[in-house]
Amino acid sequence: MENNCIYCSKDKNLEKLMIEICTLEYSTLYLFKDQKHLGRCVLAYKYHATELFEIPYDNYQLYMKELRFVANKLKELFNCDKINYAIYGDLVNHVHFHIVPKYRDDIQWGEPFSDKINPIFLENDNFKEIKNLILKKITT
Ligand SMILES: [Zn+2]
Numbered sequence: 001m002e003n004n005c006i007y008c009s010k011d012k013n014l015e016k017l018m019i020e021i022c023t024l025e026y027s028t029l030y031l032f033k034d035q036k037h038l039g040r041c042v043l044a045y046k047y048h049a050t051e052l053f054e055i056p057y058d059n060y061q062l063y064m065k066e067l068r069f070v071a072n073k074l075k076e077l078f079n080c081d082k083i084n085y086a087i088y089g090d091l092v093n094h095v096h097f098h099i100v101p102k103y104r105d106d107i108q109w110g111e112p113f114s115d116k117i118n119p120i121f122l123e124n125d126n127f128k129e130i131k132n133l134i135l136k137k138i139t140t
Helices: 012-017 057-078 124-139
Strands: 018-023 027-032 041-045 082-086 096-102
Touching: 012 018, 018 124, 027 057, 027 124, 041 057, 057 082, 057 096, 057 124
Parallel strands: none
Antiparallel strands: 018 027, 027 041, 041 096, 082 096
16 A cells, blocks of 8 residues: 555545446456546556566456456447557556557557547546446446
8 A cells, every 4th residue: 555646545636537436356447537438447456566567476367357357348348349458657656457448430449549639528427327337247
């Protein structure tokens, strides 16, 4: 646990970027507020680690299992053409995957997703509906 880490403290700075969907055994799943890629989520590792290789191997395997599980559910739910996975962590150094559904005829197909184009924030009801759809898909 690091006090200045948004994933450890789950503070308002985290809430500006995403909302929690659910916790799994080794991770927490969030819905990213910028939904220009419909279904974009973040899966943060349960404990503070900066690099994947710092995670004890057993936990790493279980975290990857959860990543695989979540990505499969998102693919089924949103019927996307591909899912992009990304870990950066230069600025937020708690291990977390961006899980980003990509659509063949949509923005940034064939290139890395990025935040360099304008975000799309949904109406609150729509955003909550997506959150609930993912939660239902994950838990059933
Ligand atoms: Zn942390």
